[in-house]
Amino acid sequence: MSSLRMTGDLRRELILSAAKQCFARNGFAGTTTRSVAAAASISEALLFKHFPTKAALYAEILAEACEADPALHRLLDREPSTETLVILVRGMVRHFLNVSASPDQQEAQRLRLMVSSQLDDGEFARLLYEKIRNLIGGAFTASLEQAIAKGDAEPVGRDPLNLFWFAHHTVLMLVLSRLPSVPALSYGGGPDLERQISEFILRGIGLNAAAIALHLDREPVFNAAQTSAAESA
Numbered sequence: 128m129s130s131l132r133m134t135g136d137l138r139r140e141l142i143l144s145a146a147k148q149c150f151a152r153n154g155f156a157g158t159t160t161r162s163v164a165a166a167a168s169i170s171e172a173l174l175f176k177h178f179p180t181k182a183a184l185y186a187e188i189l190a191e192a193c194e195a196d197p198a199l200h201r202l203l204d205r206e207p208s209t210e211t212l213v214i215l216v217r218g219m220v221r222h223f224l225n226v227s228a229s230p231d232q233q234e235a236q237r238l239r240l241m242v243s244s245q246l247d248d249g250e251f252a253r254l255l256y257e258k259i260r261n262l263i264g265g266a267f268t269a270s271l272e273q274a275i276a277k278g279d280a281e282p283v284g285r286d287p288l289n290l291f292w293f294a295h296h297t298v299l300m301l302v303l304s305r306l307p308s309v310p311a312l313s314y315g316g317g318p319d320l321e322r323q324i325s326e327f328i329l330r331g332i333g334l335n336a337a338a339i340a341l342h343l344d345r346e347p348v349f350n351a352a353q354t355s356a357a358e359s360a
Contacts, residue, residue: 139177142167143191146184155185155240182244186254189237193262203262207269209279209334213342215267216294216332217325223298224321226306235306242303259295260288267291271332279338283331290332297328 145166149158160181164171178184193199202218205211226234244251268287274280283290301324304312316323322343329339 135177138169138173142169142174142177142184143188147188150185150188154236155181160184180250182251183254185240186251186258189255190258190262193258199262203266205266207266207273209270209274209277209338210342210345212267212270212274212332212334213325213329213339215263215270216328217321217343219294220298220321220325220328223302224324226302238299238302238306241299260291264288264291274334274338279335280333281335283333294328294332297331298324 142163146158146163149163149166152158153162158181160174161171163181163184164174167174174184178187198218202211202215205214226238241252241255268291271280271287271290275282301314304310314320325343326339329343330336
């Protein structure tokens with residue numbers, strides 16, 4: 128059984144490797160499961176045993192890229208704390224703000240796919256949200272619980288994971304307004320925008336002014352902890 132399992136794991140990696148090349152070359156819309164199967168030298172039926180849909184395959188590739196990000200590992204290896212919570216929130220805000228300014232349009236295309244999925248059958252969005260929750264949700268809620276226990280925050284509502292999604296959706300909607308070549312909405316504030324959004328979210332999830340003032344402007348820490356995980360979402 129061990130040999131079979133290893134064979135299955137190897138086959139899965141070969142499929143992912145072939146799919147990455149196909150998606151990089153043709154994009155999501157231009158890639159078919161048939162083309163991925165051909166690139167992996169397997170049948171389409173065998174591909175479906177590992178990944179039931181193209182959306183599931185693409186979501187796995189994105190999650191794998193996030194999991195391989197060393198900055199994300201540095202963040203997730205930190206002890207849950209108020210400081211970790213602030214780093215996570217500001218890192219997520221910084222990542223989303225940089226999407227529209229990046230010359231690499233792959234991330235912008237992923238966001239468009241995320242939105243179109245939610246306007247359609249929602250399959251890709253559901254898969255990606257699940258992977259984001261599994262990857263980051265625990266670190267967020269554990270750090271928020273520590274902040275509350277320390278007196279740095281007040282509880283907001285009954286489900287702390289909801290607060291993570293509120294934060295995520297805030298910055299997701301913000302970046303969508305900036306994706307068109309002529310932004311649908313131009314925010315003021317210039318270089319202070321990142322901090323203003325971060326403070327808005329941190330206040331919304333219950334942090335008090337003293338905790339925000341203490342942790343939000345520790346710029347060297349934020350630079351070391353930037354991550355693309357939040358998201359991909």
